[in-house]
Amino acid sequence: DQQVKQNSPSLSVQEGRISILNCDYTNSMFDYFLWYKKYPAEGPTFLISISSIKDKNEDGRFTVFLNKSAKHLSLHIVPSQPGDSAVYFCAASLVPGNQFYFGTGTSLTVIP
Amino acid sequence: NAGVTQTPKFRVLKTGQSMTLLCAQDMNHEYMYWYRQDPGMGLRLIHYSVGEGTTAKGEVPDGYNVSRLKKQNFLLGLESAAPSQTSVYFCASSRIQGTLTVGELFFGEGSRLTVL
Numbered sequence: 001d002q003q004v005k006q007n008s009p010s011l012s013v014q015e016g017r018i019s020i021l022n023c024d025y026t027n028s029m030f031d032y033f034l035w036y037k038k039y040p041a042e043g044p045t046f047l048i049s050i051s052s053i054k055d056k057n058e059d060g061r062f063t064v065f066l067n068k069s070a071k072h073l074s075l076h077i078v079p080s081q082p083g084d085s086a087v088y089f090c091a092a093s094l095v096p097g098n099q100f101y102f103g104t105g106t107s108l109t110v111i112p
Numbered sequence: 113n114a115g116v117t118q119t120p121k122f123r124v125l126k127t128g129q130s131m132t133l134l135c136a137q138d139m140n141h142e143y144m145y146w147y148r149q150d151p152g153m154g155l156r157l158i159h160y161s162v163g164e165g166t167t168a169k170g171e172v173p174d175g176y177n178v179s180r181l182k183k184q185n186f187l188l189g190l191e192s193a194a195p196s197q198t199s200v201y202f203c204a205s206s207r208i209q210g211t212l213t214v215g216e217l218f219f220g221e222g223s224r225l226t227v228l
Binding site for chain 2: 002006009036041
């Protein structure tokens with residue numbers, strides 16, 4: 001059973017606007033979350049992470065929000081750029097832990 | 113700096129054939145992982161290793177075997193390939209996961225396997 005879910009397979013956003021990608025999880029024991037970005041024919045690359053002791057983490061144009069009570073996290077990209085067009089995966093892990101559980105991915109298209 | 117390297121990048125097999133995917137990392141990471149990516153399924157963990165000589169099963173281990181004889185290498189084997197194993201395979205590595213923090217995964221470029 002999928003423990004990490006991304007219910008939106010795709011998202012299109014105009015350049016300069018905000019992109020919001022969502023992720024839900026079912027295991028309340030998860031306490032570390034990560035976002036990965038993947039371009040075609042490449043491996044995923046790490047984007048940003050957040051610990052469960054925080055509810056927000058920022059890195060430049062990227063902000064991740066965590067709502068533990070709702071078991072929900074989101075990635076905000078502001079402003080969105082055409083180079084952000086990629087598939088975004090969220091992942092969750094226990095701490096300490098050896099396994100990362102990935103969502104199914106959301107394909108973001110930023111329209112120039 | 114090569115990071116994580118996977119070979120081969122592409123392979124076509126017939127049902128019942130065997131093959132091995134090789135993953136090599138030059139970051140001195142302790143942990144290594146094999147994932148498969150399928151449409152609508154995301155990335156699913158096949159097997160992982162927390163150190164040389166140790167391996168463990170992930171979410172979808174059936175039909176695969178692994179070995180970690182050297183710290184820098186992690187091999188994924190298919191003894192008798194099946195069409196259901198057609199997928200893109202990703203190897204990843206990470207530093208030791210601490211008690212308070214999680215080190216991110218570094219991925220290879222992927223290996224596309226087709227089983228006819």
